[in-house]
Amino acid sequence: MNQHAIRELAASIDHTLLRADATLGQVQRLCQEARQWGFCAVCVNPLWVKVAVQALAGSPVKVATVVGFPLGATTARVKLVEAQEALAAGAAELDVVVSLGRLKGGEETAFVQELAEVVELATGWGATVKAILETCLLSEEEKTRAAQWAVAAGVHFLKTSTGFGSGGATVEDVALLRKLAPPSVGIKASGGIRTLAQARAMLAAGASRLGTSASVAIMEEAVSWYGS
């Protein structure tokens, strides 16, 4: 791994802190680390968007936040208000949990409309929307349907997992989503990515973005590999 590859790896990472009990000080440290390593974005809970935007002022690191997280089971209107507030506070990326109940219940119109409204709003702000599918709760057929419906809603990324479910990203799921989505839609692998080997396997399977809270450890591993 050369220095260019190391920079590219960092630029693929959403440096993530979504613990329920994360504090202001921990969010500020996360932002410092993201500046230092050149991560693509930090990903924080809505409560901390303003703090992160302030901490990252003047840096190319973006602020991502989550909507309807992690269950995706709030109403369409609340997801929209949450998105609006995050965008107004300076979030550049929204990771939105889809309505898994509507997916499993076959309620296609409600599922797609909810996401499409968030996409329309975010697009007006020049922001990116990632649909979190929570693949650990889905059958193969449901993964396919979720991907198709989310793409129909116009999302910019399909994201595997919340990190709060019973399982995270798998190489198989990333490859499946990559196969299902058009080239213009990115794949974000998230949940359980803790080593350089896992990170590289996800990228090789077709992920264009990684969500992890082990970002610094992964980068240190990459640097030591380069140095050796």
Add this chain to the structure above:
Amino acid sequence: MNQHAIRELAASIDHTLLRADATLGQVQRLCQEARQWGFCAVCVNPLWVKVAVQALAGSPVKVATVVGFPLGATTARVKLVEAQEALAAGAAELDVVVSLGRLKGGEETAFVQELAEVVELATGWGATVKAILETCLLSEEEKTRAAQWAVAAGVHFLKTSTGFGSGGATVEDVALLRKLAPPSVGIKASGGIRTLAQARAMLAAGASRLGTSASVAIMEEAVSWYGS
């Protein structure tokens, strides 16, 4: 356990279905069970409040829903909008996850104000507010502080757990919260309650409400105990 005790047990239970992937059909079944057994309330995700209100029309079973669930890490404004929408849709009880980050960071004013605004709104609708403290993430000192701040905000119940954390209700936590709260504030034990013995232990420790998804199994156990 006589028939009166069985009815009292049922009347203490919030019959709960908060899985991310619960479907409309499952929510309707939950409501039927609640009517049949005489549970105090059903507890469902915000997405399903309207469905539950409709399914329970004409019955004394109340509809409870959750706010900022399960991380409590969305903004105060989004919690308020979520509460408003749930109340307008007919929810009679709101189980609100407190801001654990603000609790741990010592941000008392923001913590209390957020909850107090929800209480003020809900009171106008004649609705009940329960503060979910997620005790599994808290030290003894933090549990005490969370209870005191939530009581100061005017909540009607202290609730131990979301059921999505690393641990649920314990007899010790229920007893601690009972000791800390004034008599006018109820205690709701939730998370991991799956047997009649556990349910009775929580009530004996001072809980006045139980949140469980094993309600039917617990009631069947109580009935068989009565029958024997």
